[in-house]
Amino acid sequence: MGTINLQDLKNGLVLRSTGSWYTVIGDDGEKYECRIKGNLKMKDLKTTNPVAVGDRVDFEFLEKDSKDRQSPVGLIYAIHERKNYIIRKSQNLSKQAHIIAANIDQAFLVITINYPVTTTTFIDRFLASAEAYRIPVVLVFNKTDKYDGEQMLQLDKLTTLYRTIGYTCLHTSALHNTGLHDLKSMMKGKISVLNGHSGVGKSTLVNKLEPGLNLKTNEISESHERGKHTTTFSELYELSFGGYIIDTPGIKAYGMLEMEPWEISHYFREIFIISSRCQYNNCSHTHEPGCAVKEAVKKEEVATSRYLSYLGLLETDQKYRPAY
Numbered sequence: 001m002g003t004i005n006l007q008d009l010k011n012g013l014v015l016r017s018t019g020s021w022y023t024v025i026g027d028d029g030e031k032y033e034c035r036i037k038g039n040l041k042m043k044d045l046k047t048t049n050p051v052a053v054g055d056r057v058d059f060e061f062l063e064k065d066s067k068d069r070q071s072p073v074g075l076i077y078a079i080h081e082r083k084n085y086i087i088r089k090s091q092n093l094s095k096q097a098h099i100i101a102a103n104i105d106q107a108f109l110v111i112t113i114n115y116p117v118t119t120t121t122f123i124d125r126f127l128a129s130a131e132a133y134r135i136p137v138v139l140v141f142n143k144t145d146k147y148d149g150e151q152m153l154q155l156d157k158l159t160t161l162y163r164t165i166g167y168t169c170l171h172t173s174a175l176h177n178t179g180l181h182d183l184k185s186m187m188k189g190k191i192s193v194l195n196g197h198s199g200v201g202k203s204t205l206v207n208k209l210e211p212g213l214n215l216k217t218n219e220i221s222e223s224h225e226r227g228k229h230t231t232t233f234s235e236l237y238e239l240s241f242g243g244y245i246i247d248t249p250g251i252k253a254y255g256m257l258e259m260e261p262w263e264i265s266h267y268f269r270e271i272f273i274i275s276s277r278c279q280y281n282n283c284s285h286t287h288e289p290g291c292a293v294k295e296a297v298k299k300e301e302v303a304t305s306r307y308l309s310y311l312g313l314l315e316t317d318q319k320y321r322p323a324y
């Protein structure tokens with residue numbers, strides 16, 4: 001390869017990886033099939049993949065090698081610093097982690113009140129892990145066409161709760177095409193990931209916004225897929241109206257890797273704010289006298305459901321929680 005002038009390197013975004021080849025869209029709008037320069041792999045030994053979808057990279061265009069390939073070929077020289085990333089621990093005990101995606105602008109947590117049930121515990125765990133990963137979350141309550149009176153009340157209650165804390169909430173029905181305009185405008189120009197239980201309508205929502213993607217809907221068994229030792233690669237899908245959607249097979253929540261117990265309250269926004277009034281600096285908000293958080297729960301300034309989610313996370317042994 002010899003030497004290379006740095007000004008000859010192109011800048012691009014990794015859309016897809018198959019393990020050894022990476023599809024990179026250059027700032028010129030052209031797609032390149034890239035390999036990684038050998039010594040780059042050595043940099044970060046803790047992850048199984050040195051380059052992830054969503055990475056911004058510098059790459060060299062290799063005209064010579066492209067004759068038997070459809071797309072132009074390139075060589076990745078450098079990865080730009082990541083603003084965030086989500087990882088999954090390897091199945092084996094090697095302590096290695098797989099980077100699912102990097103540089104995510106926002107996550108949409110798709111929730112259904114009853115079809116299937118999404119619990120506040122699930123929502124709060126997801127929100128806390130996303131806070132830890134510095135990924136903004138929008139809550140999307142889908143299938144509103146199916147809700148009866150009681151479920152509508154629950155929808156209102158949860159929407160008020162999470163808006164008060166500071167999260168944006170959308171109400172959608174992919175079936176009736178309601179709320180889709182807002183969802184679309186929030187996705188425009190951004191890299192978004194959709195999370196939520198299987199069956200809540202993630203693929204249906206994306207297909208409504210971008211019919212050309214034709215994502216499979218109504219998948220029966222994600223757990224079956226996960227059980228098989230097939231490597232699942234995530235992918236960035238281009239949106240025709242601008243932006244990208246990350247399809248992450250089987251990822252429902254982000255792992256709470258490396259989270260210390262004292263950190264957990266930092267990821268519950270309203271609890272964190274109130275905790276500055278606690279008597280002790282290292283208050284766990286469980287048994288301490290003069291705990292402002294417990295007082296706020298009593299006065300219903302902090303929702304009981306949130307406090308219970310916080311306690312649940314405290315109790316779970318962080319180290320052994322699976323990363324998905």
Ligand SMILES: Nc1nc2c(ncn2[C@@H]2O[C@H](COP(=O)(O)OP(=O)(O)O)[C@@H](O)[C@H]2O)c(=O)[nH]1
Pocket residue numbers: 142143144145146172173174175176196197198199200201202203204205216217218219
């Ligand atoms: N009634 C109703 N059904 C929906 C809605 N959105 C999705 N569905 C249905 O819910 C099922 C699961 O949807 P899917 O997109 O595969 O969910 P995913 O697992 O989150 O990707 C499918 O049968 C969809 O047709 C909605 O807004 N209303």
Ligand SMILES: [Mg+2]
Pocket residue numbers: 202203204216217218219
């Ligand atoms: Mg799906």
Ligand SMILES: [Zn+2]
Pocket residue numbers: 275278279283284285286288290291292293294
């Ligand atoms: Zn406290």
